[in-house]
Amino acid sequence: MSHAVDVPSIEELGRDECLRLLRDHSVGRFAVATPGAAPLVIPVNYVLDGEVVVFRSGSGSKLRSLRGMPVSFELDDIDGVRHTGWSVLVRGMAYEATRWESEHLDLEAWAPGDKDHFIRIVPDVITGRRIQHADTFPDLGGYL
């Protein structure tokens, strides 16, 4: 490509910056393995309780697949035209919160339906990256 001069700069984000971004936002996606099939990726609204990601779930297959499982949780904000932005990935174990772990939280599920269960993802590894361009060619930056 002729506009090969614009090399995107990738900045790795520290844990504190990742936690700040998690605290400042409210929608992310979790991914959970399903035996013998493709993983599920499902968007949820969440709150950060200390360093723990908490969201609500109904009592269906999603909950069963999550409990006690290693999951990942992703958050991003990408400019689709300039291909700049950041993403954060949390890896941790998911478990269903007890009442005392959840009753202090102000967290209503946005999506309709009975979502009586609180899922907590305790972070094991938190990574993040930010991508910036010196220039703003709209067609660059395949790897966000």
Added chain:
Amino acid sequence: MTDDAVPNHLQVLSDSDCLEILARHKFGRLGFMAGEWTVILPVNYVFEEPTIVVRTGPGAKMDEIPLTMVAFEVDDADPAGAWGWSVLAQGPAFDISDSIDEYSDALRHLQVAPQAPGDKPNWLKITARCISGRRFGDVPPEPDQPEDDRRSAGVVRP
């Protein structure tokens, strides 16, 4: 899109709605397994039904993804929670970086946002075998993308 969205009801998107959303957008997230962990990565893509084409740099993705079942997700939501939607496609992923068949060659000519110089480009093809979508609330119509931001999906054929 159907017009009978009722607040406080989760609506199942039709297959054609899901396909239209996948075709209209260009940024999504790839979900795959890395050992026992799931990983979610944001990527640019082009959708050529039933194929999602992703171009990546070298790295862990190409060690983990090819010949596994992966998920590809696109979503949007109101920051205040009034509406939201998501589409999830699942299927096998293939590394078509060096494939010599005509279809792979055509896919590699699609305008997926290209790589920075010096990187060996890797092309992934995900065959969407299973597509589903949900929405809730009063989803506003999406603005047309700027002219120079439109993908050239469908331009290149074998």
